[in-house]
Amino acid sequence: MEFVTTEEAAVQAPEGSALPITPLVAPGDRVLRGQAVASLRHAPGISLVSPITGTAAHVRLHPGRKLSEIVIYREQDGDAGAVRHDTAAAADDATDLRRLMQASGVWPLLRRRPFGGMPAAEEVPAAIVVMATDTRPGAPDPRRALAGREEDLGRGLAALGRLTDGPVVLCLPEGAEELLPTGVMPRLRPVIRGALHPQGASGICIHQLCPAAPEAPVWDMHAEDAAALGALLKKGVLEMSRLVRIGGAGLREGRSLRTHPGADLRQLTRRIVAPGGHVLLSGSPLDGRRVSWLGPRDRQITVLPEVPRRPPAHWLADALGHAPRGTPVIPTAALTQAFGAALPAAVFVRALGAGDEETALRLGLLSLLEEDVALADYVLGEGGQVMAQLRRILDRVQRETAA
Amino acid sequence: MTKGLWTRETVALLLLAAHGPLALMWVWYGGALSRLVLALVVIGGWQLVFMLARAQAPSLAALVTALAIAMLAPQDLGVLRLSLGITFGVVMGELVFGGWGRNVVHPATVTLAFLGFGFPAFAWPGFDAPVGWAAIPAALIGCVTGVMPVGVIGGALVVGGGAALTGALPEPVLLAGGVVLVLLVADPVTSAATTPARWVNGGLYAALLVLFHSGWDGAAPVQMAVAAALLASLAAPLLDEAALALWVARRRRRHGQS
Structure with a gap:
């Protein structure tokens, strides 16, 4: 490719x-x-x-x-080499491994829960979840991304295992057992996940397998990045290549390619967008962001046709739409499935809507981030505010925990 | 960003569609359309008042409420009494809480309980067998589209079916119980919200129906069913709380923390 x-x-x-x-x-x-x-x-x-x-x-x-x-x-005249790191020390010592990951640019590929973002320099996670599955609509198949790199993945997983005292959970799609590293890794826990979104969303996996808490943070990382870490340890050079899928209704044809993080979305989509206005998202159609560059952890580019501006609604309908309390969420089977039946969805969404921190915490708020509840927002249509409500309540809990 | 379609009004429309077979059969077998019109006018009026006074968007779920009231309210009440009952039920049962989706009890249940206790001299309606059996397709549509909680209907079926097989529930009570189950009990908003609690909620409704049938002399089938629906929906928050406590305890045992 x-x-x-x-x-x-x-x-x-x-x-x-x-x-x-x-x-x-x-x-x-x-x-x-x-x-x-x-x-x-x-x-x-x-x-x-x-x-x-x-x-x-x-x-x-x-x-x-x-x-x-x-x-x-x-630079126009070809690829003039890359920065090489000394990896000898990192092979034995966990502290040196940490230093290497932080200096070489692997660290920003990690994400911590609760609250999201990059982990602090000295943080020790309770578990690390490596996602070799991605069920978001139109996501590239991690098996294809990892084909032929099983050895690197195994080395990367072993290295991640030295950063935590807890398990390293590897989430795999069905029929991907060939990705499992052959070496003996006592704390590696392979888990087979279903193919329907959000069964392969990292937050739902963490919620079900190893819930995060302020004193027990859980990290997650894409398996391709774990393989890049493995290759870094072997060769000393961090690979910048990742499999990216370009999809969406605003394209003439979709395509898969390998590119680097921070790639220019306009250049990647220039020759394949359909005529007319369009919107470029880094990420899936559910949780993508309108930006110019491929996000540091994103593996999907979504091109959607621009929605024509609607004629203004009647002033009364408009006023009702902007009422301080929007329309409530009605519990349906669709809402339960939007959380993969992993938690009591109706109660959770009601708690988020009411700002009821205590109930949300009991139900596993701290394992989730916006992208994990993006499907609920999609399912609820115009009334969906779940992502914003989740972020608001997470920020509040974070402030209170820090205080 | 693209958007899905499960807004409040979609759910209300699907609920209405699920009640379609029931409504058609009821009209076909001589349902009093005048009561349906009256219920719609009164509910619509109150929705308008709350929209203008408190910026509460009206909901199509009012049609479901109107249908339930028209089908189940005691007969020959007259315009004034019926309007009074609907006003009480819809305002105190739904609109003061913030409209459909934030209510605790189904407004039609409140209306019917109010009418039943307030004007006990009036006869409750009975149902012809085809109207009663139309509850089955209604429940099927509701469960397949996911707008009716499967657990509630399943729980009621298990307990009610068992009682019917042992002869504890004769056919008139069974028919009235089925219609009330679909119209009032299997409401996505006011029934229990967690799966185990939903099964218990449905089972509790059927068990109360059996209890009332065996111990409440002189009560009409619909009256018993409405009373059972009221008590079952009042118990729903408690059942939810218990189910959540169980869920959290099981999770804590598995993961060592919440």
Whole structure:
């Protein structure tokens, strides 16, 4: 399969975290693939790395020195190599492994729960969940992404096992047992997940297999990234290639390709979009975001036709739609299935709507993030506010836990 | 972002569609359409008042409520008494809580209980067998589209069917019980919200029906069924709480934490 390097690429903060950073490059500097272009202000050991070799174009920061994007222009005369790391020490020592992952750009590929975002530098998780399944509509098949890389995956899983005292859970689709590493790994727990969304959503898996709590954080990582970690340990170079599926109703034809994180969505979709206005999303149609660059953890690009602006509704209907309390959620079988029947959906959604933190916590709020409840939002149509309500209540719990 | 279609009004429309067979049979076998019109006018009026006064969007579920009231209310009440009952049921049972979806008890149940206790001299309606049997397709449509809780209907079927087989429930009570089950008890909003509690909720309704039939002298089948529906829906939050406690305890045992 072809590997596409876009003419421009961007380094962005992982989803769910607004990171104060120290830029390490200035516009005009030459950067190598895998070279650190920024480090975190409060954890200088953690680097954000360039996905391509080229020239830094501009560094954009939000107020508070929070990273917006660092854009890099590709170097025209071929790929002039990548940054090589010394991996000898990381092979034995867990602390050195942590250092290596933070310096080489693997760390932002991890995500922690509760609350989401990148884990802190010294955090020890209660469990690590590696997702070799993705059931979101139109997601690329992880089996295809991992074909021929079973050895790297096994090495990556073994390395992840050294970061935690708990289990390393590998979630697989049905019929993917060939991905299982052959070596003896006592704490590896393979779990077969169903093929219907959200059975392969990481939050639902974590909710059912190893719930997260403030004192017991759970990390999750895509299996392709775990394989990249394994390859990094072997070769010293972090691969930037990932299998990405471009799909959606705004395309003439869908396609799968390999590209790097931070790829330019417009270039990747230029020749295949259908005529007319369209919307580019990084992520699935359920939880995608309207951005210009492929997100650090995203493996899907969705192109949707632009919805024509509706004529304004009657003022009364409009006023009712904006009533402070929207229309309530009616418990149906559709809502239960939107959570994969993993929790009492009606009670949970009602608790979220009412801001009832205590009930939501009892039902496993801390294992979930917005993308896990995106299907519920979709199912509920115009009235769906579940993602926003979940984020609001998570933020409140986070503030209270920190206090 | 694309959007699905399970808004409140979709559910109300599907519930209405599920009640279609029942309504058709009822009209065919001489249902009093005038009562349906009266119920619609009164409920519509109150929905309008609450829309203008409190910005509460009206819901098509009012049609379901009107159908239930028209089918089950005592006969020959007259316009004034019936309007009074509907007003009480719809305002105190639904609209003051924030409209359909936030109510605790089905407004039709409140109306019927109010009418039954307030005007005990009036006779309750009976159902011809075809009307009663039309509850089966109604329940099927409701369960297949997922707008009626399967557990409630299943629980009621298990207990009620068992009682019918042993002869504890004669046919008139069974027919009235089936119609009330579909119209009032298997309501997605006011029945229990967790699966185990739904089975218990349906079973409790059927058990109360059996109890009333064996111990309540002189009560009409519909009267017994409405009373059982009222008590079963009042018990639903308690059943939910118990089911949640069980769920959380099982999870805690499995994972060591919540």
